Amino acid sequence: MRGLTAPFAATGEQVINMVAGSGRLAIFLGRLAREIPPGLRYVHLFFEQCVQIGLASLPLVLITSLFVGGVAALQSAYQFKGYVPLIYVGTVISKSVFIELGPVLTALVVGGRVGAALAAEIGTMRVTEQIDALETLAIRPMRYLVVPRFIAAIFMLPMLTVFANTIAVLGGMVVAVNRVGISSVTFQRGMKLLFDVNDIYGGLIKAFVFGAIIALSGCYYGFQTRGGAEGVGESTKKAVVASCVGILVLDYFLAEVIFQLLFGAR
Amino acid sequence: MIKIEGVHKSFGSLKVLEGVDLEIPTGENLVILGRSGSGKSVLLKHIIGLLSPDAGRVLVDETEVGSLGYNELAKLRRRFGMLFQMAALFDSMTVGENVGLALRERGGMKEVDIKEIVREKLAMVGLKGIEDKAPSDLSGGMRKRVGLARAIAMDPEYILYDEPTTGLDPVTAQQINVLIRSLQERLNITSIVVTHDMASANYVGDRMCLLYKGSILFDGTPEDIANSKDPVVYQFIRGEAQGPLTDGTADIEVHTPDPVGQEARHGE
Incomplete structure (x- = not known):
């Protein structure tokens, strides 16, 4: 009998956990929204986090962007050969980088690095009672810890994306010139051919939202940490998975909205 | 005066506190004894509002802690100091920044005055010239x-000590005991010390309570507890392996529950 009911019990438990988790997330978001205005006074913490989240991620973002641009040039040249004029290599690279590859790959790279770091840092503070200590000193952890990280992330992701876009296009051009055999002038003419500044704006809107997802995942799972080192590891894993999945899922919905708003059609 | 009236607390199916009643007059040095996992730290966290009781209430000078909104609770917490079991120093800050954090947050003070208070408080605990060190450079005793x-940076009226000597060698533990006692005498602070270290309890306590099975089993002076014939008290203070404390019982570690939910209950 117990064997028969076990699957129902397990399903029920999962549903309860999901509802409870949604409730916790809603409370977390509500409190964050309320703490943002007073939390803006922690300017020094905001700049510290800009360095941690933005500046420290820059080398990683630049290296990945360089190779993403390069491989995009190789792939497009391979697929165009014999069917599409190679001038369109520059067009394809700039369009795909500005609106999709730049913001999404930057967010995935930063999400892995920063999402994990935020969850581990806040999770360790939770299990070593540092968050309780903040409370006893009459300091609100949400205002002091989460707001500066959240604001820094939504501010730094678009900036990193601008660098990523630039380096990816340069990487694409270097590969196009040296490996595909088209001139830099042709590549640049291709870039200008169908250039639309809204491609860049659209990508930056995505980056802004992805910054929020990364900070929320890291901080939320950090706050939920229980136990010791194992709990911190579990929170870190959940934060990285949540930020990566969140970025890819929201990317689709953002694309729908951005294409409607900026380009007037899909 | 702190009054704890009929406090119950459970985490899931685990009942930790089952009707704790306790009065702590101003200026008293109370030691709360109990085995690991008996709920001592949970009780301490109720006093400062880090946890809310499922039933019962905690009153600080007739103000019910559980009924306070976050701003009022923050005001109340400024009257408290708390020493955590593992010190809970902020490892992203220097020692000086740790000690001065609450003063900076409160505002209204010049940086030079804050630094002077930090120097003074560090000197009171026997540490001079370590303001610029990182917590990771300190020994366990220094961290405590x-x-x-x-x-004590905010000159509190009450100090809560959560296992102040746990994890320290006997000499360092005694240094901490001496420090607690001297702070009690110099600053006339109400102290509540949670411990299972009888040597520490005998040194710092004017009154002792034993928390057992979720309620206060014993309440009396150090002499009373030493002369108690209660088999549980007798076994605990002598640290014997056999007896009612260890008959069919198991240690259960209690963890602080969901912080989001807790804070939400304070109306933040």
């Missing part, structure tokens, strides 16, 4: 002393 300096 810095934690204590941080706890």
Whole structure:
């Protein structure tokens, strides 16, 4: 009998956990929204986090962007050969980088690095009672810890994306010139051919939202940490998975909205 | 005066506190004894509003802690200092920043005055010239002393000590005991010390309570507890392996529950 009911019990438990988790997330978001205005006074913490989240991620973002641009040039040249004029290599690279590859790959790279770091840092503070200590000193952890990280992330992701876009296009051009055999002038003419500044704006809107997802995942799972080192590891894993999945899922919905708003059609 | 009236607390199916009643007059040095996992730290966290009781209430000078909104609770917490079991120093800050954090947050003070208070509080716990060190550079005993300096930085009326000597060698543990006692005498602070270290309890306590099975089993002076014939008290203070404390019972570690839910209950 117990064997028969076990699957129902397990399903029920999962549903309860999901509802409870949604409730916790809603409370977390509500409190964050309320703490943002007073939390803006922690300017020094905001700049510290800009360095941690933005500046420290820059080398990683630049290296990945360089190779993403390069491989995009190789792939497009391979697929165009014999069917599409190679001038369109520059067009394809700039369009795909500005609106999709730049913001999404930057967010995935930063999400892995920063999402994990935020969850581990806040999770360790939770299990070593540092968050309780903040409370006893009459300091609100949400205002002091989460707001500066959240604001820094939504501010730094678009900036990193601008660098990523630039380096990816340069990487694409270097590969196009040296490996595909088209001139830099042709590549640049291709870039200008169908250039639309809204491609860049659209990508930056995505980056802004992805910054929020990364900070929320890291901080939320950090706050939920229980136990010791194992709990911190579990929170870190959940934060990285949540930020990566969140970025890819929201990317689709953002694309729908951005294409409607900026380009007037899909 | 702190009054704890009929406090119950459970985490899931685990009942930790089952009707704790306790009065702590101003200026008293109370030691709360109990085995690991008996709920001592949980009780301490109720006093400062880190946890809310499922039933019952905690009153600080007739103000019910559980009924306070976050701003009122923050005001109340400024009257408290708390030393955590592992000191809970902020490892992203220097020692000086740790001790001065609450002063900076409160505002209204010049940086030079804050630095002077930090120096003074560190000197009170026997540490001079370590303001620029990182917590990771300190020994366990030094970390506890810095934690204590941080706890007294705001000149609190009450200090809560959560296992102040746990994890320290006997000499360092005694240094901490001497420090607690001297702070009690110099600053006339109400102290509540949670411990299972009888040597520490005998040194710092004017009154002792034993928490057992979720309620206060014993309440009396150090002499009373030493002469108690209660088999549980007798076994605990002598640290014997056999007896009612260990008959069919198991240690259960209690963890602080969901912080989001807790804070939400304070109306933040």
